[in-house]
Amino acid sequence: MAFSRRPELEMVMLALHDLQRLFKDGLLADDEETILAHVAGDGLDPQARLAIYRHHVLTTLTTTLESAFPVVCQLVNKRFFAYSADAFIRQHPPAGPCLVEYGALFPEFLEGFPPCQGHPYLPDVARLEWAVHQAAQAAQVAEVRPLDRARFDAIPLDDLPGLRFSMEPTLSYVSSPWPVDKIWRTHQDGAEPPELLDLSAGGTCLEVRALGDGVSVRVLDPAAYALRHALAVGVTIEKAAGEALAADPSYDLIAAIQQLLQDQLFTDFTPSI
């Protein structure tokens, strides 16, 4: 066997913690000189040996990102996507082993990634894709029950303004100055071939959630978006209503709350503290 009972003579023994830190730097930061000194050649350049590990880590994570962001990948082409993914992975490697959870920071990364500056809508398309990806992965119903209508009806009217709601957990809100919903829809399987999209067609406000076996992406008017988005981040009804009315002073709040109940978006509520 190629193992020797004693470490090779001129070797400095690294503590496990240091060896792993240096190995990680060697993989992600191409800062490999130090760790390579601790790798046996055994007939092959240690650099080539380390490269096998790096290649696996980068390519499998790139595939993970491609499956979470398929439309971004189509918009920029596969090669450019891999180039962006490579830079992202090195800066933001996964924090844990459940890789379906990997990629939350990718939209923000794209926003600050200079080579993407020619595609200003790209980060918002990525935000929409992440919302869809999360909803598709999230627990579908079973444990989540919508708020019982009778419990809501029993709330004294005076208490209503101070309430905060827990919302359906697969829910996300995405707004953009770009028509990202149209961009996204024309790149779905089975969609009409992408026509020329008018990027100046204006922005959009979207609600994304798991629904049945799939994911619903729904366009909201700005006031409904303001109300629902505010409730989802946990402010009181009173404050959320203020945001909705700021978007549209003639907004019918009573009808809007009825619609929220009908859409089964509330799961629970807590009184104001």
Add this chain to the structure above:
Amino acid sequence: MSANYGPGSRPDARAGIGLRAPHVGELLATRPAVPWFEVHPENYMMGGATLASLETARRDYPVSFHGVGLSLGSAGKIDRRHLERLKTLADRIEPCLVSEHLSWSTSGGAYLNHLLPLPYTDETLAVVASHIHEVQESLGQSILIENPSSYLRFRQSTIPEPEFLAELARRTGCGLLCDVNNIYVTAWNLGLDAIAYLGALPTATVGEMHLAGHARNDADGQTILIDDHGSRVAPPVWTLYHEALLRFGPVPTLIEWDTDIPELPILLAEARTADGFLEAARARDGHARAA
């Protein structure tokens, strides 16, 4: 849930297959005679429809957990959140076997999705043994540890890998998952003797075996074998499997096929081939007992 294959029980010494997304619908519709399935628990921790399909499969088949995320070899602490998620899933599915790898993936809060190599030293032995203790305590069952496929060796290693595994089993009471393809790949890549490797593993501790295909890549003009689980089991790996069965007797064996996943009948045929080897091993065992 089937009571026959509760936590820690051993499935029959027959060839199981991995439960992979492209096959789930067909498997649940046709219910072929597969003795057991193996899954990566990490793929089911988000709940949802994928977990529901696993629960459906579990009603009719024993299921084994083959974890890739615990990073038993990391110098730092075990990720308690991940261990708790594993425990929750294990309570729900009641796997017949739980296995993990002799490797590391996490350093400084970053998870590098690969089974990375360890220096085989006394320090590493103490770290891995303590992590195995922690996991076994938390799950309430002993686990199997798999030998990794390696592409490099650290110069500071002082303990041969099979002896390292044997010592882990002795210290923690864990079993071993002998991945025959990994032994072949590692032996090729690092210039070791695969038969001597098998001979150094303690026979009574081997509770499961793995078989898979590997790829041949060129690295600087040298052939390096890559453990990609993307093809049929290679002929020399079948030969090594035969040697392993001679040594360990019939042991539950998994066909791993995770990339370029074939049509289900091809995977089932590969499992039948392994079953042929296991059948012969049982016959040998029977003869040995009768003699």
